[in-house]
Amino acid sequence: MTNKLYYTDPFIYQWKTEITASENKNGTWEITLKDTAFYPEGGGQPCDLGTIDGIEVLAVRKEQDEVIHILNEKPNRTLVNCSLNKERRIEHTQHHSGQHLLSAVCVELYDIGTVSFHLSNDTATIDLNTPSLSRQQLLNIEARVNDYIYENRKINVFYINTNEASKYALRKVPSGHEQLRIVQIEGIEYNACGGTHVQTTSQIGLLKLMKTEKHRGHVRLFFSCGMRLLKDYSKKNEWVSSIANRLSSPPEKLPEKIEKLLSDNKEASQKYNALFEELSYEIAQKLLSEQEDGPFISTIFDQYSIKELEIIARNITNQSDKTVVFASTLENKILLLHNGTSPLHCGQIIKNHAAAFSGKGGGDAKKAQAFFSDIEQLKQFIEFVTTNLVQAEKIE
Template identity: 50%
Template sequence: MTEKLFYTDPKVFEWDAEVTGAAFHDGLWHVTLDKTAFYPEGGGQPCDLGTIAGKEVIHVMKKGEEVVHIVKEKPEGTRVHCQIDKIRRLVHTQHHSGQHLLAAVCLKMYGAKTLSIHLSMNSAAIELDVPALSDEQLENIEKEVNRLILSGRRIRIFYINRAEAGRYDLDEIPEGIERLRIVEIEGVEYNACGGTHVGSTSEIGPLKILKTERVRGHVRLHFICGIRLFEDYKEKLSLLADILEKLSTAQDTVLQKIEKIKKELKEKEQKYNALFDEYAELLTDRFIAEQKGPTAGKIFPDKTVKELSVISHKLLQKGMKAAVLGTILENKIILSQNGDLAIDCGKIIKQHAPAFSGKGGGTPVKAQAQFPDSEKLNEFFRFVTGHLGN
């Protein structure tokens, strides 16, 4: 059985160990040690990475009571020096303790129970059993979490037998485990958990809620804290500096500058649309004169789908019964008809585009399809125009 240093001291990042096993599976070595600080993937927390005798550890997993380290090259010798990626561990640890605190506050303040968690190097998330949280509620949650972080509440880990679980206010008790590992945030909650944790809430660092999204009728709440929050701040500060330089403006006037640019772009777009409408009138007149049947078909090298939509609308207005227009620029096709034909444009796209690696859909009178390249676009164009008898 592997001695799990990540449980006894989560701040061990470097140590020596004896190799107790090394097996070759599917091109990789599965190595076991007599003791390890490598946390195996589980409970929503990613595994640690690092090196064993200088050989890169690419994954760590638990197998029974053993911790298995996956490496590309077999470590030399039986006595090995091990190191884990310290920053990766600290980020995951801060996120894990931050997740516990955030989940406890969501439950206490608004009765929102955590259904699942996800931790990574970039961010962390919890899924709550409520359909929505207002901006005011999110602000209140964030304020309370950071108040508890600044208060430096002790985070204590201890073990109990399953029979003792009733003495603690545990939200959930894992099945099939007799000896429970309890994580206590002083004055906040008790939680049965096997992850790594900091020693006090102050070590979590400031926590910021990034966004929420709807998932399966629930709220998924994304956040970052500690080291990752600091890194995110540096990244955004650098991005802001680049934006200010490119816009030749100061931070306190950047919003006004952006609004001015948006207004100018909107005005230019309106002028362009008016000019394109005039151009489309001339184009469709010439286009119709070249057609020999009731269906107009053409592939353009540089038009957008929006422009094709204008052209197809004018073609139908001027007497064409159907239009098949494609664009190499976006590898898309618009199929439309004036309602006189006994065809369903949406069904044609749905049923036949996949045979040409395309996808799309629409209504009986107008539909659109996307293709991976111009070759497939042209193949489908020939099929549809042939199908419509043009």
């Protein structure tokens, strides 16, 4: 059976060992090693990645007590050099120890248990057995966790027989084991766990609570630790600096500045909408006088959105029984609209004829829209509607 280095020393990133077995299964190789530091997925912690003799390890999993390494190719010698993705392992280790400490503090301060732990490439969460947590509780939890990190408490790993478990006030005793691996944070808690852990709380670095979400009656608490937290801070610091530069504002004034921009923008769009109402009335009058004959008012616009064209169209149908056929080349869309007195069914026209011009859309009797990927076909469709459907064709 494989000697599991990840149980004894979480800081081994490179080692030499022998391949003990290899098997090709559906095109990938499943390899076992005499010694491995590759942690297989388990207990909320994802597997390690890295290389075996330069060949990428795609996944690592546990089968019974054996560790299986999945590779695309088989190394061509028995004695191999193994190498872990160090950054990934450190992130996992810091977050796993961080999770133990965070869960312990939630119990210590508020007697709230942890239901589950999940760690992925970009998030770490625990689900807490409570329907809600106040902002003050979150601040207290975060502060206490970081106090314990600063106190540099030892994290010890040792094995006990399962029948001794009651001595250690474990919140959960895993079943089916003769021995339990205990991870102790000195003076804080004992936890039965097979994961990789740092040796003192200060190696967690720092722990930040990021946000909470409600999840199936529990609170899902997102947190970040150590190296990942530093990367996250650097990225966000860059974003804030670049926004502050762009808005010529010191970072601490950004909330105020953005509030002002949003309210200016709201005011400007209210003014624009009022002016557009007036303008759309003028445009409607002009089109009504220019296109007196026939059942249609039809125009292609280059500068307005379909939403704006609907405002102009409603100005027309308020005064006339004609069917409006408008197109916006901004959006490659057309709008059919009338006030209900026309026998034309706008939605059916689109449904029955648009596809022949590579258009698609729909609507009801009085209003319909369609999108055309090709502007020439859009124009041909308008031509088709306004010449072929002049006789107020009733479409079933």
